[in-house]
Amino acid sequence: MTDVPSNLPRPVGPGAPSAPQARSLLIADARTRRRNAAEKRFRLYGILAIAVAMLALVFLLFTILRDGSSAFVQTYAKIPMTIEASIVDPQGNRDPAQMAKVLTTSYGKILQDSLARYLDDNDIVVEGLGDKDIQGFFSAQGRADMRQAVLADPSLVGQVVEVPVLTTSRVDGMFKGRVSRESAAVDARTSVAQYDLAMALAERGDLQTRFNWDFVTGTDSSDTRPESAGLGVAIIGSFYMMLIVLVLALPIGVATSIYLEEFAPRNRLTDLIEVNISNLAAVPSIVFGILGLAAFINVMGLPRSAPIVGGLVLTLMTLPTIIISTRAALRAVPPSIRDAALGVGASRMQTVFHHVLPLAMPGILTGTIIGLAQALGETAPLMLIGMVAFVTTYPSAPPQGFFDPASALPVQVFNWTQRADPAFFERASGAIIVLLAFMLAMNLLAIYLRRRFERRW
């Protein structure tokens, strides 16, 4: 504007420069100031948006870690246990076959008597302590563990052993601080006396927490023993489903994308297919669940709650994601590479497989892993095909295992949040941590693969 010839009519109006030669570069004019202010504002909006997102993330992670991290440790009581021969081996001949006939319930008496004797021997007096409080101190799982230990090693019979025994979820809560004396008073499944007992034992160092491998590897358990509930079946189920999704969705998705992107003629049919693939990506996941229920279970007669059905449903759900990201990755490969390959006499297929696909690989892998992560966290369709069932036996090894009943991680989270006992709430948060850990691992893998295969040109 400064070199406007002087014989031209000057622009008139409020914003028109009045005397161009009087302006200095050192002083920003009003227009520049407004522009800079707008830019500054826009940057501020961006920073604010990121701050809000980060805060939400931090809050989410904080609450989950706060509520869930305690699920990874479990409280055990370590007091001398007298394994009465009269209870565990009524015949007295140490015959494992005979001993196996003694049921788990009888072992409860060993734990109960041992604890009562321990209190007497050490002059621990707890006001209002009844048999029920002592009996309810140990988990039902503790009795079962004790029985297994004795059956595995009959020489323990008649001995006094000091092994850690799993306590109930209430005692666990008291020791970890989740259950207070006040809440114990109003809880039908514990009592103030039991709280005092737990505190007395804790003071003596008889209660201890240990890392809870059973939480990661164990099976789900009934409402009365949340302390022994584990994620093992859910992890195996989720793993099997991811395996099925990967094996089915990756080749089908990539083949579809390559055909549509590189070979298919552009006509109404391919347009229709394209539109429908995009639409499929937006279909609510529960619809896929209904489809799976109708098609795979009712028509094809596949078993309910089986990873094969879950895997097939999740494959249908993941396919559009993989196809869309793969096509985007293929389209991002510069056409000059295709020209170059065709120009030296490569066939269409050689062009795609030697040049285009390797360059699109990072994008394809990232899309696939994101799709898998999405499938890993999917709950709704799995509930419709029965994966919300209560499963306490591990599925066997594949391929038979694909047809065995199993659970899935997100469904297990949902399942546990539905249970009334607050101890399951802790478990649910812990399960979310495990789920997030898997997601994080998959995303790290995606980043690693992207870096590994990325080639510059």
Add this chain to the structure above:
Amino acid sequence: MNDMYLAERAVDTQARPIKFKCSDVQVWYGDKHAIKDVSVDLEDKTVTAFIGPSGCGKSTFLRCLNRMNDTIPVAKVTGRMLLDGDDIYDRRVDPVQLRARVGMVFQKPNPFPKSIYDNVAYGPKIHGLARNKAELDVVVEKALRGAALWDEVKDRLQETGTGLSGGQQQRLCIARAVATAPEVLLMDEPCSALDPIATAQVEELIDELRETFSVVIVTHSMQQAARVSQKTAFFHLGNLVEYGSTDDIFTRPQDPRTESYISGRIG
């Protein structure tokens, strides 16, 4: 203005056998009639330059010569294009085989994001021109020497081809095209992305390539056409206006449109 360039070049007027015989070629891109009734005979072991203003169809015609237009769904080609007497648009012709005999170099250097060696070796590999690694090494060296690139890259054959300078990349692309032992080499504005020094190197190379191949080059630069070609074809609005020896086109143009273009009045 062109005499200066013509003087530098040894005049080569001897007639050569016809490599490409094109008659009544028409090309449509959908409704657009891009090439109108073009008939031209391209000679063997000759550099033929296609000149003309932007959008005149010279690149389109070039891409018809090795059926690169097949990749454009709306493109339709009619007429006859005979390579050594065989119609390249015959139904029995596999474009892949054709492209092995009619190589192409593009406007923008487009080496594969692989090593220099793999760039050159790719064509011979897919066409089975070498039986083992030793033979392949020989082919690669010959191609790189042919593209006047060997001395610059012989110590770093395993480095990536995209790391070379623009001019080197373009010569690598020429080496890649030469490696499949084509008979015709098509060049679509091969120097438009290069600086003057790289351009001079590539032009020198084109002149050497003429010993072995028929070269067809599309160029925007009339000086370049005058420097490197023996025959020149002037395209305008999809028509082949004039075709003849480069000397004649630049010194004694028959058509007023040609004269206007080479003297800079249209274009």
